[in-house]
Amino acid sequence: MLKPLGKRVVIKVAEAEETTASGFVLPSSAQEKEQLGEIVAVGPDIEPKDGVAVGDTVYYKSYAGTTIEYEGQEYLISEHKDLLAVVE
Secondary structure (H helix, E strand, C coil): CCCCCCCEEEEEECCCCCECCCCCECCHHHCCCCCEEEEEEECCCCCHHHCCCCCCEEEECCCCCEEEEECCEEEEEEEHHHEEEEEC
């Protein structure tokens, strides 16, 4: 598993919608990525007062962090300051 350093988090990126509200199927190039994902790992400098933990669903900035593919899954490694909100 990926282990972030410092005050960073690893986010499992949510899958983009493949169809529109009217039922049209979108090719992957036309899909708009929502900046939403689940935190799967936190760095050693993340503290409880920072308000995020493993398992939280979060929104993050549009151009935040670095996207990587690890074991067939897309992840985002981002700094804590690039997180916008936790979904409750």
